[in-house]
Amino acid sequence: MEKLARKQVQGLTPYLSARRIGGSGDVWLNANESPFDNEYTVEASRLNRYSDCQPPQLINAYASYAGVTAEQVLTSRGADEGIELLIRAFCEPGEDTIIYCPPTYGMYAISAETIGVERKVVPLTDDWQLDLPSIERNLDNTKLVFVCSPNNPTGNLINRDDIIALLDMTKDRAIVVMDEAYIDFCPEASTVDLLKSYPNLAVLRTLSKAFALAGLRCGFTLANPELIQVLLKVIAPYPVPVPVADIASQALSKAGIERASEQIATLNTQRAYVNSELSAISGVTVYSGYGNYLLVRFPDGDSLFKAAWDAGIILRDSPIKDCVRISIGSDKECQKTVAFIKQQLAPSAA
Numbered sequence: 001m002e003k004l005a006r007k008q009v010q011g012l013t014p015y016l017s018a019r020r021i022g023g024s025g026d027v028w029l030n031a032n033e034s035p036f037d038n039e040y041t042v043e044a045s046r047l048n049r050y051s052d053c054q055p056p057q058l059i060n061a062y063a064s065y066a067g068v069t070a071e072q073v074l075t076s077r078g079a080d081e082g083i084e085l086l087i088r089a090f091c092e093p094g095e096d097t098i099i100y101c102p103p104t105y106g107m108y109a110i111s112a113e114t115i116g117v118e119r120k121v122v123p124l125t126d127d128w129q130l131d132l133p134s135i136e137r138n139l140d141n142t143k144l145v146f147v148c149s150p151n152n153p154t155g156n157l158i159n160r161d162d163i164i165a166l167l168d169m170t171k172d173r174a175i176v177v178m179d180e181a182y183i184d185f186c187p188e189a190s191t192v193d194l195l196k197s198y199p200n201l202a203v204l205r206t207l208s209k210a211f212a213l214a215g216l217r218c219g220f221t222l223a224n225p226e227l228i229q230v231l232l233k234v235i236a237p238y239p240v241p242v243p244v245a246d247i248a249s250q251a252l253s254k255a256g257i258e259r260a261s262e263q264i265a266t267l268n269t270q271r272a273y274v275n276s277e278l279s280a281i282s283g284v285t286v287y288s289g290y291g292n293y294l295l296v297r298f299p300d301g302d303s304l305f306k307a308a309w310d311a312g313i314i315l316r317d318s319p320i321k322d323c324v325r326i327s328i329g330s331d332k333e334c335q336k337t338v339a340f341i342k343q344q345l346a347p348s349a350a
């Protein structure tokens with residue numbers, strides 16, 4: 001059957017999500033999920049009817065949360081679908097290209113490859129910032145430039161001045177896609193305020209991380225109304241199941257947002273704890289992180305990752321040498337992980 005698939009698809013390696021990699025244990029810090037399992041009421045009436053393409057209550061609630069107008073919001077099956085819609089709507093397969101800047105989130109490249117759109121790779125600089133001159137040299141045929149901030153897996157923020165320079169550089173040529181999947185953990189770093197000055201900006205958001213709804217599959221693209229209208233041309237007719245819209249609206253109610261802010265504050269405190277405990281171990285470097293995860297460099301990252309895996313502590317390995325990404329989970333998960341790492345690397349101190 002494989003031979004019947006498109007050439008592009010035959011050559012494809014699917015995204016190895018934390019879920020697909022699997023593992024077994026009782027500490028799951030590999031997918032940047034929230035440890036908080038919040039309660040919702042699910043109403044199972046009117047499921048005989050199709051859902052709204054863009055449920056107004058949900059759109060209005062997110063617009064108000066993000067400080068934009070309803071015309072600037074599109075909701076989709078997670079931020080991942082937003083990535084795909086942008087590529088499908090703006091890139092001609094075989095002609096146009098996207099730029100992405102590794103080490104970064106894997107789905108930009110995978111979505112583009114699936115659709116048959118060329119990728120130009122412009123790595124981040126040594127301090128994980130944008131290489132603007134190199135991006136500029138690669139702008140021919142480029143329609144989309146993906147920038148992730150806080151960046152996954154490194155955790156750092158991309159300099160705002162560089163983002164503005166990039167928006168100026170790409171004006172009338174390409175769209176800058178700011179992936180703000182983790183921005184709720186550091187809202188002051190958002191670029192949403194730039195939407196009013198830059199029609200070539202699109203911002204991706206999600207309820208998967210700070211709102212603790214990874215299993216719901218609900219994300220948003222924020223952009224000027226004209227860009228949103230283009231995406232609405234390619235989106236499926238009923239992308240948001242009725243229960244998803246209901247639950248997402250509850251999460252974005254006043255009470256839902258207050259609960260999320262408390263949980264964000266807790267996770268940020270917890271991240272500081274993990275950071276200070278691990279930084280104190282000789283030979284370990286913790287990079288400052290602004291999302292609900294930390295990138296940590298060990299003397300031997302692979303063996304640490306495997307030892308943790310065998311002990312039922314599931315972390316995420318990374319393409320950066322000796323670095324492991326650790327999600328910030330519950331108190332208990334963080335303490336257990338810290339204790340395990342101390343016992344591995346500094347047995348006398350543990």
Ligand SMILES: *Cc1c(COP(=O)(O)O)cnc(C)c1O
Binds near residue numbers: 032080105148214217
């Ligand atoms: C988790 C993640 C996403 C995907 O979010 P979903 O809304 O769950 O699809 C997008 N970008 C980055 C950087 C992420 O880490």
